[in-house]
Amino acid sequence: MNAGSPHLAARVRDIAPFHVMDLLVRAKALEAEGRSIVHMEIGEPDFATAEPIIRAGQRALEDGYTAYSPALGLPALREAIAGHYARRYGVDVDQRRVIVTSGGSAALQLVLAALVDVGDEVLLTDPGYPCNRHFVRLFEGHARNIPVHRDTHYQLNAELLRAHWSRSTVAALVASPANPTGTLIGADDLAAMAEFSARQGGALIVDEIYHGLVYEAQAPTVLGLSDEAFVLNSFSKYFGMTGWRLGWIVAPEVYVRPLEKLQQNVYISASTPAQHAALAAFTPEAEEIFEQRREAFRERRDYLLPALRDLGFDIPVTPQGAFYLYANCERFGQDSFELSQRIMEEAGVAVTPGIDFGDFGAAQHLRFAYTTGMEQLREGVARLEKFLRG
Amino acid sequence: MNAGSPHLAARVRDIAPFHVMDLLVRAKALEAEGRSIVHMEIGEPDFATAEPIIRAGQRALEDGYTAYSPALGLPALREAIAGHYARRYGVDVDQRRVIVTSGGSAALQLVLAALVDVGDEVLLTDPGYPCNRHFVRLFEGHARNIPVHRDTHYQLNAELLRAHWSRSTVAALVASPANPTGTLIGADDLAAMAEFSARQGGALIVDEIYHGLVYEAQAPTVLGLSDEAFVLNSFSKYFGMTGWRLGWIVAPEVYVRPLEKLQQNVYISASTPAQHAALAAFTPEAEEIFEQRREAFRERRDYLLPALRDLGFDIPVTPQGAFYLYANCERFGQDSFELSQRIMEEAGVAVTPGIDFGDFGAAQHLRFAYTTGMEQLREGVARLEKFLRG
Numbered sequence: 001m002n003a004g005s006p007h008l009a010a011r012v013r014d015i016a017p018f019h020v021m022d023l024l025v026r027a028k029a030l031e032a033e034g035r036s037i038v039h040m041e042i043g044e045p046d047f048a049t050a051e052p053i054i055r056a057g058q059r060a061l062e063d064g065y066t067a068y069s070p071a072l073g074l075p076a077l078r079e080a081i082a083g084h085y086a087r088r089y090g091v092d093v094d095q096r097r098v099i100v101t102s103g104g105s106a107a108l109q110l111v112l113a114a115l116v117d118v119g120d121e122v123l124l125t126d127p128g129y130p131c132n133r134h135f136v137r138l139f140e141g142h143a144r145n146i147p148v149h150r151d152t153h154y155q156l157n158a159e160l161l162r163a164h165w166s167r168s169t170v171a172a173l174v175a176s177p178a179n180p181t182g183t184l185i186g187a188d189d190l191a192a193m194a195e196f197s198a199r200q201g202g203a204l205i206v207d208e209i210y211h212g213l214v215y216e217a218q219a220p221t222v223l224g225l226s227d228e229a230f231v232l233n234s235f236s237k238y239f240g241m242t243g244w245r246l247g248w249i250v251a252p253e254v255y256v257r258p259l260e261k262l263q264q265n266v267y268i269s270a271s272t273p274a275q276h277a278a279l280a281a282f283t284p285e286a287e288e289i290f291e292q293r294r295e296a297f298r299e300r301r302d303y304l305l306p307a308l309r310d311l312g313f314d315i316p317v318t319p320q321g322a323f324y325l326y327a328n329c330e331r332f333g334q335d336s337f338e339l340s341q342r343i344m345e346e347a348g349v350a351v352t353p354g355i356d357f358g359d360f361g362a363a364q365h366l367r368f369a370y371t372t373g374m375e376q377l378r379e380g381v382a383r384l385e386k387f388l389r390g
Numbered sequence: 391m392n393a394g395s396p397h398l399a400a401r402v403r404d405i406a407p408f409h410v411m412d413l414l415v416r417a418k419a420l421e422a423e424g425r426s427i428v429h430m431e432i433g434e435p436d437f438a439t440a441e442p443i444i445r446a447g448q449r450a451l452e453d454g455y456t457a458y459s460p461a462l463g464l465p466a467l468r469e470a471i472a473g474h475y476a477r478r479y480g481v482d483v484d485q486r487r488v489i490v491t492s493g494g495s496a497a498l499q500l501v502l503a504a505l506v507d508v509g510d511e512v513l514l515t516d517p518g519y520p521c522n523r524h525f526v527r528l529f530e531g532h533a534r535n536i537p538v539h540r541d542t543h544y545q546l547n548a549e550l551l552r553a554h555w556s557r558s559t560v561a562a563l564v565a566s567p568a569n570p571t572g573t574l575i576g577a578d579d580l581a582a583m584a585e586f587s588a589r590q591g592g593a594l595i596v597d598e599i600y601h602g603l604v605y606e607a608q609a610p611t612v613l614g615l616s617d618e619a620f621v622l623n624s625f626s627k628y629f630g631m632t633g634w635r636l637g638w639i640v641a642p643e644v645y646v647r648p649l650e651k652l653q654q655n656v657y658i659s660a661s662t663p664a665q666h667a668a669l670a671a672f673t674p675e676a677e678e679i680f681e682q683r684r685e686a687f688r689e690r691r692d693y694l695l696p697a698l699r700d701l702g703f704d705i706p707v708t709p710q711g712a713f714y715l716y717a718n719c720e721r722f723g724q725d726s727f728e729l730s731q732r733i734m735e736e737a738g739v740a741v742t743p744g745i746d747f748g749d750f751g752a753a754q755h756l757r758f759a760y761t762t763g764m765e766q767l768r769e770g771v772a773r774l775e776k777f778l779r780g
Contacts, residue, residue, distance in 0.1 A: 007560055007591055009507045009529070012648045015655055021461075049456035057663070058448045066439035066633045102492055102635065105657055117399045118508055118530055134655040139399070140508055140530050170397055201397055243456045243662030245492065245635075258402045265405055265524040267495055271661055272633030273447070 015134045020352045023340065027350045038380035040368045041350040043179065044242050045297075045323070050289040052280040053241065060276030069272045071263040072256070073100025073248070077275050080282045081248055091224040097250050099259050102270045104209045104234035104247040108135050108173075110266070111205055111230050111249060114258050115171050116141035123164055123172040125156055126358035127326065127365070129179045129207070133358075142168070147360035150316045154181040154326070158192035165200055172197055175207035176219055180357050180367040181326040182319025187220040194226035204229040209247070212238030212290065214321035215298040228252050235274075237322075238290055239281045244274040297323050300370035300377055307381045308368060311388055325368040326354075328361075332388065335363045347387035349380045405524045410742045413730065417740045428770035430758045431740040433569065434632050435687075435713070440679040442670040443631065450666030459662045461653040462646070463490025463638070467665050470672045471638055481614040487640050489649050492660045494599045494624035494637040498525050498563075500656070501595055501620050501639060504648050505560050506531035513554055513562040515546055516748035517716065517755070519569045519597070523748075532558070537750035540706045544571040544716070548582035555590055562587055565597035566609055570747045570757040571716040572709025577610040584616035594619040599637070602628030602680065604711035605688040618642050625664075627712075628680055629671045634664040687713050690760035690767055697771045698758060701778055715758040716744075718751075722778065725753045737777035739770045 020041050027037045048054075072078065075095075082095035101107040108131070116122060118140040124132050126145035133143035146164050148154045156174050165172075172193065176185040185193075190206065197204040206222040208231050222229040234247035251259055263269070280286055305325060309315055313327035329336050340353040343366075354365035370377060410431050417427045438444075462468065465485075472485035491497040498521070506512060508530040514522050516535035523533035536554050538544045546564050555562075562583065566575040575583075580596065587594040596612040598621050612619040624637035641649055653659070670676055695715060699705055703717035719726055730743040744755035760767060 006642070006644045007505060007593065008645075008648055009503065009505055009510075011507075011529075012504055012652065015651055017651045018654060021654065044458055048454040049451075054451045054454075054456075057451050061439075061444045061447050064438040064444075066444075066631065068434055068632050103658065109656060113399065113528060114402055115397060115399055117401075120399075131655045138503060138656065139401075139528075203397065241456065242458050243659070245658070245661045252396070254396045255398075258398055261405055261407045262402065264408060264411065265521045266499060266528065267635070268493065269633070269635075271635045271664065273663070274661065 011137050014137050016130070018130060019337070019356050023344065023350055023352070026344060030344070036348055037344070038349045038376050038383060039372055040370070040380055041352045042369055042371050044371060045237065045240055045293070046371050046373065047240050047293050049240050049244070050286050052283055052286040053277050056280035057273055057277030060273045065272050065276045067272060069269045069275055071260050071269055073098065073270060074275045077279055080279055084282055085221065085223060089221050089224055091221060093223055093250055094253070097253055097256060099249040099251060099256065099263065100270045100275060101247045101249060101263070102267055103245040104207070104232055104236060105131070106267060106270070107232040107234070107247045107249045108132070108207070110259050110262050111232065111251070112136060112139055112141070113262050113266070114255060115203055119168060120170045121166060121168040123156065123161060123169060125154065125174065125178065126360040127154065127180055127354065127362070128358060129175060130356050132173055144169070145358055145360070153183040153317050154178060155183055155185050155189070156193065157189045158196045161193055161196050169200070169202055171203040171205055173205045173207065175209070177210040177214060177321025179210070179322055180324045180352070181317065182322045182324045183317055184214065184219050184320050187225060190220060190222045191225040194222055194229045198226070198228040205232065206230065207232045209234045210237050210322040213294060213297060213323060215301060216320050219321060223250055230255070235278050235281060238294070239278070240290070240293065241274070241278065241281070244271065244277065246270055246274045246278055297370065300374060303374065304368065304370050304377055304381070311381070311384055323370050325370070327366050327368060328364050329366050330364045336366050337363065340366060343384065343387060347383040349383050401527050404527050406520070408520060409727070409746050413734065413740055413742070416734060420734070426738055427734070428739045428766050428773060429762055430760070430770055431742045432759055432761050434761060435627065435630055435683070436761050436763065437630050437683050439630050439634070440676050442673055442676040443667050446670035447663055447667030450663045455662050455666045457662060459659045459665055461650050461659055463488065463660060464665045467669055470669055474672055475611065475613060479611050479614055481611060483613055483640055484643070487643055487646060489639040489641060489646065489653065490660045490665060491637045491639060491653070492657055493635040494597070494622055494626060495521070496657060496660070497622040497624070497637045497639045498522070498597070500649050500652050501622065501641070502526060502529055502531070503652050503656070504645060505593055509558060510560045511556060511558040513546065513551065513559060515544065515564065515568065516750040517544065517570055517744065517752070518748060519565060520746050522563055534559070535748055535750070543573040543707050544568060545573055545575050545579070546583065547579045548586045551583055551586050555592070559590070559592055561593040561595055563595040563597065565599070567600040567604060567711025569600070569712055570714045570742070571707065572712045572714045573707055574604065574609050574710045577615060580610060580612045581615040584612055584619045588616070588618040595622065596620065597622045599624045600627050600712040603684060603687060603713060605691060606710050609711060613640055620645070625668050625671060628684070629668070630680070630683065631664070631668065631671070634661065634667065636660055636664045636668055687760065690764060693764065694758065694760050694767055694771070701771070701774055713760050715760070717756050717758060718754050719756050720754045726756050727753065730756060733774065733777060737773040739773050
């Protein structure tokens with residue numbers, strides 16, 4: 001240790017900030033100057049939490065549900081989550097395998113803490129959700145970023161796992177629908193990856209955080225295909241509860257006790273008022289609101305996708321879920337990071353540069369989020385048109 | 391990797407469950423059989439969250455404050471926390487150094503993630519809060535447990551730091567008031583430890599989670615003595631918000647940006663409704679309730695401490711804060727773990743065995759929590775008397 005200079009763990013240097021955060025800061029500065037900015041960079045639904053959940057949260061507070069809850073979660077909520085799989089997917093999930101967490105973030109953290117030793121490898125997609133590789137780094141593992149192309153819908157499959165799985169690999173982490181590409185993994189690929197990973201003595205972790213926000217066929221859950229995969233899910237996206245920080249894991253049975261032990265130590269429990277509120281997420285009234293919102297997202301996608309293609313963005317794979325479009329911007333002849341800055345400064349539209357999602361093709365891609373209303377999306381497209389063609 | 395058997399990271403084996411949890415399960419089983427159990431094992435205040443905070447939480451939900459908040463926390467809450475140091479302690483804390491977290495657990499986790507590389511040492515007290523060593527293990531550091539005796543009030547001091555600090559040491563973690571002993575660290579010792587740690591290029595981390603729950607002189611905060619120490623605090627104990635999962639860090643200025651980056655990735659943000667609710671914790675109405683509760687805890691301590699001493703427990707250092715009594719039970723001639731089981735089964739009183747807090751003297755100590763009302767405490771003492779003398 002060097003006296004005098006502040007000591008920082010090596011992982012802090014390796015964990016990158018989100019570039020989109022700096023972009024947001026710049027957007028706010030421009031807005032403070034009176035400029036109008038169309039926000040197509042934000043990974044958060046623009047809907048407030050649905051009324052039935054708000055009411056349930058208020059009642060929980062009224063009733064004094066403010067103490068710690070069991071580390072694995074409120075029994076009633078674990079049961080409701082298991083019931084959700086039965087009703088939505090026709091899949092039987094033992095509620096004892098459900099672990100309620102402080103958001104999808106905590107779900108991923110607990111699963112990786114249970115799996116990753118120093119130097120262990122986790123296979124990830126590039127592009128992918130930026131925090132994934134940082135979580136692996138947090139526990140001194142190596143994130144092995146596998147470039148994924150349009151021909152696999154930007155997803156891993158069993159063949160790619162086989163090609164990249166090494167003696168140090170302990171897990172593969174995939175997402176369906178994926179961020180930033182919005183693509184799904186089909187049931188056959190999910191099953192084959194689960195089987196392959198298990199045969200290697202490793203784990204398949206499936207991020208199903210955007211489940212529900214799917215606009216064509218329903219996304220298959222790996223839980224209907226394998227008992228050996230981990231599922232990460234969240235109340236943030238489809239259920240509209242971002243700021244409450246609530247999610248869940250469905251773990252293979254043998255991992256429940258280790259995860260409980262980690263949760264006891266690392267989090268104690270997820271928020272108790274949030275858990276009581278979330279019970280209302282599985283009522284017909286709430287589901288009706290979620291479905292209306294899903295329709296709104298579909299409408300936005302159906303508008304924005306052809307509009308961006310018309311402007312010259314290359315979006316070869318139609319995104320079937322989440323609320324993102326991952327667009328190749330090569331024909332505009334600029335690095336996407338610089339392009340995102342120019343689009344912000346000159347056109348007044350905020351979008352996320354590819355670099356936030358990895359290295360592969362990063363300089364050639366932008367992510368557009370349709371988390372803002374139709375009017376704003378139309379305005380954004382008009383501004384982009386003027387900027388790109390003007 | 392061995393195919394066939396489930397893969398578990400080594401840290402999971404090293405992270406012990408709380409024995410008190412098994413005890414709680416047994417207590418509940420006995421209660422289900424109709425037995426009455428006096429609970430003196432629980433580290434959670436028996437008061438529900440105070441009315442003004444409940445109302446503020448309900449209003450926040452009504453007003454739709456359900457989106458993510460900034461990674462460092464709501465600006466208004468950071469300001470309120472800084473103001474709390476000015477009012478309570480006369481200490482000027484720059485609000486930019488305040489980082490709102492998902493409980494004291496997240497506060498500790500973020501600070502250790504920022505400091506601990508593989509193999510780095512963190513000095514801890516033995517006995518101490520059990521999760522501390524597990525958090526160090528989580529990041530592949532070594533928890534160096536230093537036995538602390540009654541003659542230093544079960545606390546570390548600069549002399550002990552000097553004796554145990556090695557080339558691998560990056561931080562010392564102390565708590566004032568401490569769990570399980572309830573003892574404080576004086577201003578001189580805090581200042582000397584902060585100075586010594588900084589001179590070694592390391593960090594002093596002070597867990598001030600039980601601040602406010604102090605029954606004689608006010609506990610000094612290290613923030614009034616050094617700009618180079620980390621403070622961990624929480625809304626759980628004095629502020630009575632356990633289940634909401636909300637806490638904070640006050641960090642040396644140079645660490646704020648690294649901690650922000652970690653928070654963005656690992657937690658995104660603390661709960662937004664909880665942060666809005668917590669704003670009401672700094673109102674005079676709420677503070678009046680906290681002070682009444684503090685008086686109730688004092689009354690309990692003032693009853694339980696002499697009562698346990700009369701029964702033959704040796705409590706050589708008067709605990710000045712938190713809600714625990716750490717009692718030597720050697721004269722009862724049994725390992726404290728077995729004794730705690732017998733006390734539960736035969737006397738119907740749940741207490742925590744020393745083994746949950748470390749190794750040093752663990753078999754000779756029990757922790758009594760006064761988180762239950764006077765009537766229950768009297769009943770517990772009567773049962774203990776009958777059991778020990780009968």
